[in-house]
Amino acid sequence: QKEVEQDPGPLSVPEGAIVSLNCTYSNSAFQYFMWYRQYSRKGPELLMYTYSSGNKEDGRFTAQVDKSSKYISLFIRDSQPSDSATYLCAMRRRSGNQFYFGTGTSLTVIP
Amino acid sequence: GAVVSQHPSRVICKSGTSVKIECRSLDFQATTMFWYRQFPKKSLMLMATSNEGSKATYEQGVEKDKFLINHASLTLSTLTVTSAHPEDSSFYICSACDLSGNTIYFGEGSWLTVV
Helix, strand or coil, rough: CCCCEEEECCCECCCCCCCEEEEEECCCCEEEEEEECCCCCCCCCEEEEECCCCCEEECCCCEEEEECEEEEEEEEEECHHHHHHEEEEEEEEECCCCCCEEEEEEEEEEE | CCCCEECCEEECCCCCCCCEEEEEEECCCCCEEEECCCCCCCCCEEEEEEEEECCCCCCCCCCCCCCEEEECCEEEEEEEEEECCCHHHHEEEEEEECCCCEEEECCEEEEEEEE
16 A cells, blocks of 8 residues: 555546645555645645644635545646646645655546 | 755757766755756656765665765755766756755756756
8 A cells, every 4th residue: 555645537527617636545644745846847836734633825826734534635726727737735744754655646627 | 934945957968078067055954965867757856865964865766876965065966967878868956955855946957958
């Protein structure tokens, strides 16, 4: 079993839709959770960073962490064509410097 | 947010030559940097973890004599692909861990083409 599971998609939604991206994980020691956006042929860009459980909102983006279910989500409201990219989740334990990545979900927002 | 600069963004080299890629953390110090390789439409593949002032830790299957990593300062790590072959052609990305160690920031990536 992989440490982090992420549906690769592809996911295609109409402009303005609410997008839900998800990752599950197996290691209950993970404490730090990140979402990255990667445009084609570019390096990933940090979107959201959360610690432990709870929600965090930044503009149209909301990150949720449910540690009891070992499940994290990224919601994108009012999706735009410019949101079309691959979204990667990442996480790490409290100690150590190893980060674990999902495989990425490819999202296309259709105008 | 923190900025990681990677250079060059694109490089073409001949088979058998070596090429160096630089990764710099511009506005923070990074004791740990990571090097990844990414094939088209595939996920990131961690190659090695680079710690300032010490030898890099390579992932299983990555040839340390072929992919030389140097992390001589808190803001610079380099990856040198030695005796490059066409199969080394790929997208190479670095990332740097901020001092809290809790998150990482990626460079823009470097496209290597070996002809």
